[in-house]
Structure formats: C-alpha cells, structure tokens
Amino acid sequence: MNIAEGVQVVSFFILSATMLAAALGVVLLSNIVYSAFLLGGVFMSMAGIYLLLNADFVAAAQVLIYVGAINVLILFAIMLVNKREDFSELPGRWIRKISTAVVCAGLFVLLGAMVIVTPWAIEPPSTAVVRETTVVIGKHLFSDFLLPFELASVLLLMAMVGAIILARRDFIPEQIQERETALTLPERPRELDALEGGTGK
Amino acid sequence: MDIQLQYCLLIAAGLFCIGIYGLITSRNAVRVLMSIELLLNAVNLNLMAFSNFLDSDEIKGQVFTVFVLTVAAAEAAVGLAIVLAIYRNRDTVDMEQFNLLKW
Numbered sequence: 363m364n365i366a367e368g369v370q371v372v373s374f375f376i377l378s379a380t381m382l383a384a385a386l387g388v389v390l391l392s393n394i395v396y397s398a399f400l401l402g403g404v405f406m407s408m409a410g411i412y413l414l415l416n417a418d419f420v421a422a423a424q425v426l427i428y429v430g431a432i433n434v435l436i437l438f439a440i441m442l443v444n445k446r447e448d449f450s451e452l453p454g455r456w457i458r459k460i461s462t463a464v465v466c467a468g469l470f471v472l473l474g475a476m477v478i479v480t481p482w483a484i485e486p487p488s489t490a491v492v493r494e495t496t497v498v499i500g501k502h503l504f505s506d507f508l509l510p511f512e513l514a515s516v517l518l519l520m521a522m523v524g525a526i527i528l529a530r531r532d533f534i535p536e537q538i539q540e541r542e543t544a545l546t547l548p549e550r551p552r553e554l555d556a557l558e559g560g561t562g563k
Numbered sequence: 564m565d566i567q568l569q570y571c572l573l574i575a576a577g578l579f580c581i582g583i584y585g586l587i588t589s590r591n592a593v594r595v596l597m598s599i600e601l602l603l604n605a606v607n608l609n610l611m612a613f614s615n616f617l618d619s620d621e622i623k624g625q626v627f628t629v630f631v632l633t634v635a636a637a638e639a640a641v642g643l644a645i646v647l648a649i650y651r652n653r654d655t656v657d658m659e660q661f662n663l664l665k666w
Contacts (some may be wrong), residue, residue: 364665367565370565370566371566374566374570378570378574379580381574382574382578382581383575385578385582385601386581387592388585388598388601389580389581389582389584389585389588389589389598389599389601391596394591394593394594397597398593398597399624401597401600401601404601404604405604407582408604408607408608411571411574411608412610412611413586414566415566415571415611415612415614415615416615416619417611417614417615417622417625417628419605419625420611420625420628420629423629423632424607424632427632427635427636427637428604428632431636431639432600432635432636432639435639435640435643436593436596436597436600436639436643439593439596439643439646439647440593440641442647442650443593443646443650443656444646445654445655445656447655447656447657449590449657449659450657450659452659458587458588459588462584462587462588463584466580466581466583466584467580467581467616469576469579469583470576470577470580470597472578473572473573473576473579474573474576477569477576478569478571482568482569482616482617483617484568484616484617495622495625497626498621498622499622499625499626499629502586502621502622502623502626503626503629507626507630508636510630514633514634516632517633517634517637518633518636518637520637521636521637521638521640521641522640524641524644525640525643526644528641528644528648529643529644529647529648531651540663541598
C-alpha cells in the first residue's frame with residue numbers, strides 16, 4: 363500500500379476505536395433499529411481495516427455482502443417483527459449480566475496475554491502478492507480450494523431453499539389435509555384467521 | 564511505528580468478547596443474530612491479520628475469510644427465517660420465553 367506509515371497507523375486506530383464503540387452500541391443500546399445501523403458501522407470499519415491489511419478484494423466483498431445483504435436482511439427482519447414490547451423483568455437477571463461480563467473480561471485478558479506473550483514469526487509482506495490479491499484468491503479457489511468452493515455453492519442453495527420454507531406462511535387447503543401419507547406432518551398447521559389474529563392486526 | 568500483528572489480534576479479541584456478551588445477555592432474538600455476526604467478524608479479522616503478517620506469499624487467510632463470508636450469509640438468512648417463524652408461533656421475540664424444549 364502506498365500510504366505513509368503514520369497515516370496507516372492513525373487510520374487503523376481510528377477505525378478500531380470506531381469499530382469497538384459501534385460494537386458496544388450494538389450490544390448495549392435498547393433501541394434495536396439503532397443497533398442495526400451501528401452494525402453497519404462495524405462492518406464498514408472492518409472493511410477499512412481489511413484495506414489497511416492489504417486485502418482489497420475481501421474488503422469489497424465485505425462491503426457488498428455484509429453491508430449490502432446481511433445488514434439489509436436484519437433491517438427487514440426488524441421491520442417484520444416490529445412489535446414494541448417491554449420485556450418483563452426477571453428476578454436475578456443482573457446476576458447473569460454481571461457474571462457474563464466478568465467471564466467475558468476474563469476471556470479478553472486471557473486472549474490478550476496469549477497474544478502478547480506468544481513470539482510470532484513475523485515476515486515482512488511481500489510486494490509481489492500484495493498488488494494482485496484477486497488473482498491469487500482466484501487461483502486458490504480453483505485449484506486447492508475447489509471442493510470447499512463447490513460445497514459453498516451447495517450450501518448457499520440449501521440455505522435459500524431452507525429460508526424460503528421456514529419463512530413462508532403456508533396455508534394448506536383441507537382436501538390435501540385429508541390424505542394420509544408418510545410425509546404428513548403430525549400436527550396440523552393453524553388456521554389462517556387465527557394466524558392473522560396472532561400477528562397483532 | 565507500524566501496524567503490528569498484536570494490535571489486530573487484540574482488537575479481534577475485544578470484538579469477540581463484546582459479541583459473546585451480547586449473545587448471552589440480550590433478550591431480543593434479532594440482537595442475538597447480530598451478536599453472532601460480530602463473532603464471525605472477529606474471527607475474520609484474525610484470519611486477515613494472520614494472512615497479512617504470517618502468510619503473505621499465498622494468502623490463504625483471505626480465501627478462508629471469503630468462505631466465512633459465504634457461511635455468514637447463509638446463516639443470517641436461515642437464522643432470520645427461524646426468528647420469523649418462531650415470532651409467528653409465539654408472538655414474541657423475547658429469548659426468555661422460547662422455552663419449547665424445557666420440560
């Protein structure tokens with residue numbers, strides 16, 4: 363990368379601080395719409411850090427997939443389950459929160475100690491590969507990572523079919539219900555009016 | 564002064580811990596899915612840092628990150644479909660009331 367060292371370090375720390383603050387906002391804010399938009403901020407800062415780590419293709423893919431697909435999908439899900447409900451207070455919930463926070467802080471201290479103590483065998487980045495990351499990734503995908511690549515396409519197909527089947531609001535007519543086959547569900551789906559009454563209309 | 568491997572790993576560890584905290588303590592089901600995305604992003608940052616600093620000749624960490632991106636997209640789609648289905652069944656997104664498997 364052709365940017366000076368100081369600029370790289372300063373922008374790296376700015377991006378990191380933005381990312382950690384936005385991640386804290388995702389977890390701690392009470393309004394979930396703010397959380398979803400802050401999640402987009404986390405993904406964009408992460409793409410910036412990828413650019414600083416000499417990975418232009420993955421940064422572009424991060425922006426396209428995470429910000430363009432997953433974040434929009436989460437916003438759609440928030441819109442579809444848009445019911446403002448105040449969660450009932452449970453006794454002893456603060457014990458769980460505090461103990462979880464202690465465990466997470468301990469995990470962070472453990473990981474940090476491991477990172478600092480371990481002597482990493484760092485080699486300087488070679489400039490030959492840095493300029494053509496897309497070509498190298500493509501060569502990997504079609505030579506030694508060919509089987510995972512094909513399996514990923516099958517996984518995406520299965521996820522698409524599964525998401526459609528899980529999320530569709532199916533209403534099975536009565537005449538189909540009367541036939542008993544081996545594939546008949548043991549429980550009948552609910553009636554349509556009961557189903558629409560349940561969504562808060 | 565330069566960007567070190569340790570900085571990236573520390574930031575990824577912090578993001579991972581924030582994600583675990585949100586995963587356990589949040590009560591909205593959609594927020595749990597967001598926390599899972601935070602966890603996947605922390606792992607991705609680890610992979611990218613190792614790919615840049617330890618394996619810069621053949622950047623296999625970036626290939627791994629592309630696969631994690633794929634799996635994250637599939638997981639988000641299926642997870643949000645499950646949240647929608649369970650919202651239609653139980654009429655809530657409160658994680659404390661999803662006790663269908665408790666007997």
